[in-house]
Amino acid sequence: MRTGAGMTAIICSALLVALSHPAIAGRPIPDTGLDHCKPRGEHRIPVPTWSVDASTNALSPSPPPPSIAGGSFVYIVLGADMYPSTFDIRSGGAVYPASCGKFSYSPLVSFDLPKDRKNPTAGGTRLHLKALGTFSHGTCSYDGFFISASAPQTAQGWTDLTFDPVDKTPPRDRYCLADVNTARRPEPRKVLPPCERTAHRIPIPVWQPAVSADGELTSDPPHQHGAIVSTSIEVPRAADGNCIGWRNGDFRFVRKNPISSANNSGLAVLLRGNDSAGPASCRLSGFYLNEPIFDVQDGWSRTFFGAIDANRMIDSGQYCLARRGEESK
């Protein structure tokens, strides 16, 4: 029979051992500059927090990555062993052994996160980050805001996820920090009422073009500064597995000028957010706010659509869904 004091000492020792290895213990989330999301009535967009223990002797399997839409932010807290290393550094086509913070720029660091650590061939997530690590107590840590840099690709049970670093903290008035490793709580999906059933509301146009293999849209977007549009676009995957038009978190499509004989001028349409990836295609679906881009380059003008929070828009009580064909008034 152990004494109470002896038992306490054992528990404390076990805790100290666990906490002495930051990657195992799961480091606390540092001050990110964002508020934590309110459990209810939160109108800001939650930024998922993904805490990953990438050490060889991690006690639990890596949590799955949060559902990541293009252009959305993720806060990643990752710890990995240096000895033996569980990752490699890629730069200029060469692969270097793990090193932490020895680069003057952010190299591409790749981590294998198997679903089942006892059976690494069963697949999992391959995480690629452009980041500089911080070395402490045998662990290389990568913390910060990132943005997805390419569409997730899955082959032979492994999903490749690539993230670019974000220079600035996302704006506090528009984003909040979600709980660690929890998916965004699904809020009941609200529906915008059709304009026929409402009076004195602003009609939101519906734009549903198709996308060709060249990234060409079949119809013009209703683009006017400060206007909101409801969009649903099915984007097929290209031969390389990426969805057509995807680049650095944005989708870029074109509407060529039908009058130009050179066929090299027109409108470039950029969309960010509200996207999801499936095996054969990506889908852009939801409400977007149009913002102008005035720069015309080589005959191409551009327009930008940024995703907006559908529930907040609907809650404002100012809008209704236009019938198709009535939208471009």
Added chain:
Amino acid sequence: MKRIYLRLALILAAASLPGASLAAAKLALPPCSKFPSGKKHVYPWTATLAGGVMSAPLPSNDHSYYYFDFVAAEDAVKTYASAEKFSVVVPPGVAQWKSDYQLFLYGKAEQANGRYYFTGVYAGGSGSDSAEVHRRDTLEIVLSGEYCLDSSG
């Protein structure tokens, strides 16, 4: 007759900024009611500034929020060390004042095609020799439900 010439000059000055307004403005705000609704009124203001000519007088000082669709030639805009501060000199003649009047604009602007584009909702006020306006977040203005668009003039 003199008035007609002045009007013609202003129209020509605006036309000399090709592509001045590439994207038509259609801020997703409800029109203001004639009756008090508690909503803040946003007044549209469209102007170009080129060759020392302003195509429209500055908006009235009676209001707090304006929807700017303002395009100024690059050489008419003074920039500052702070990337989001600009100023233009509004020449006399198009409004009540007799000497040059300075308009300070805070917030992001787009520089393209030899011009600066100041597009969005601005809030601020004016004094006797200068005015100062600050750009507001378009998304916040649109979704808050607290604003309406007043095109009554």
